[in-house]
Amino acid sequence: MIDLYTDAVFELHETGHHPECPARLASVRKQLEQSHRFEQCRVHGSVPADPQTILRVHSQSHLDRIETTSRHGGGRLDPDTVMSPESANVARRAAGTAVGAVDTVLGESGRQAVCLVRPPGHHALADRAMGFCLFNNIAIAAAHARAAHGLDRVLIVDWDVHHGNGTQDIFYEDGQVYFFSVHRWPFYPGTGDVGETGAGAGLGTTCNLPLQFGISRSDYRSAVANALEDFARRARPQLVLASAGFDAHRADPIGSLGLETEDFAVLTELVDDVARTYCEGRLVSFLEGGYDLDALAESVDCHLSTLIDRDRERAASASQ
Template sequence: METVLPGKNRMTDPHRPRTGVVTDGRYLDHTMGGFHVESPERLEAIYAMIEQEITFPLDHITPRPASREEILFVHTEEHFTILQQTAGREYIMLDPDTSTCAKSFDTALLAAGGAIEAADAVMLGDIESAFALIRPPGHHSEAARAMGFCLFNNIAVAAEHLLRVRGCRKILIVDWDLHHGNGTQHSFEHRPDVLYFSTHQFPHYPGTGRWSEKGQGEGKGFTLNVPLSPGKDDRDYRAVFRHILRPVCLAYEPDIILVSAGFDIHVNDPLGGMRVTDAGFGALARELMDMAEQTCGGKLLFVLEGGYNLIGQSRGVRHVLQQLAGEAMNPDIPADISPLLEQELQPGFRTIRENWDI
């Protein structure tokens, strides 16, 4: 891991939290065609923002390709082999909205490996927090299939690595992407060692994520879905995090918090109907930092998922990084539940209270 100091020669303040980013030009190699919204330009815009606008120090985490063995923590051999066979071939359609190019397999391995390296940097104490700015995204990818722009499930692979290799006992995955992370939920819904919490627009792609999906068998209660109708803003999201996620997190006491950070809940996103502003992402990061500080020494890893308005996504990432690095005030956004949200959450509160004291 090398330290990069963007901007002027600013000394590192030893009292400020250290945060790292995974960035790599090879993540631009994967393309699903010129007009696809999940484009290399997404990361180009974020990397340009870091170069031009971030004036505080960030640690740079160098990614590596995940090994076959690491991918098989989550995925079937058949799925790995199918993706491997796309390598070097121009265009293979895997799903109505998901395809590969000659470099997609290598890029997908590098995405999963980037999430693993970032998880290690945080877990082994080099840095307090990190943001894996990687693509393709991962949370729709199921054990045996690619879907929804996702090839391998990066965050699920990183979580398995932390459990199997780093001795973690309990991991909280928070998924604020516009879409439900069906692949992540299905990877862990039978187990209590990964608690999956998702907010998502509903009904919407991929169709899963009802209140009633709350885990199975030993995993009952360790999947928490908060389906939301469109139009939710900064205050609504902060209220859900403060009044539902926070008490669950404090009771669960994870060893680390992983975040599927999708910026398609941004008010200007072309695919979504949510109304989160640039500062709203900072507020959500702040909520998660507070939870992490109270439960796991502040260990927090963000992994990029969706986000299709290039400007909104870059600004959202900037606000998250500013919070993580201690470079911004806590955004002045209330966390109270509006009467309208209260009404919508009622059935959910009843479901969650079967397992958690909220």
């Protein structure tokens, strides 16, 4: 059974008239209630991350700035990134949820988890918030998997329409966290060219698949399948983490690569195949972008239902 992490507290991060708004999760929750997904999963709430957990990835000055900005009523950290009085608490809980999901998945062979959290994380740098993101949830999860569970090969797959520049930057010279990103190019934030492959000990552990607007859906899927299979063979991961952004959907108002909802089932299957091949199915996904409320809700439901169906198939096969 899939572990689903969700909590109404994530809607307390108020952003005003902004694409990354509480209504995103409200829309997803309504869709999952209508499709009865909550009844098909083990549902968990959230817990705040310990500061030391966050500091594995972020600087003390960054953590202090997030805390101070919330205490003073919120405000803008950059032209895109907004905080309210509750934002620091919500961001700590998003990071804590990431850590808790990793602990759950690594505690039982084959277990998988989906984390419906906000604010998103993949643009957040070690010392700076950016692009709607306060703490880099998936980077914190990867660092925790290494520090608390002794892993030395973690694969992050990012299919958000925007390049996960924060995640790439944090692990660019690391050598133990592999980063694969498929994204629209050229596009915000301007990083993610094919020549960005890592440096030092991390040389070869970053794989960018930049795709131009107008690519056909079939070409998109084929490109991802081929590149991810090759990169996963090199990484041989002990855990797979997915930055599951849904703003490559054709209806998205600030992204789009022309994908339809069902294309996220294909992406989910590809990442699940990697997890099954190399690490007994261990996979955790984290909500990133997706700003058309209906398309986001349908796409998250598609992602989750694909994992549920595949988990049932695997359980049935194992019992025969």
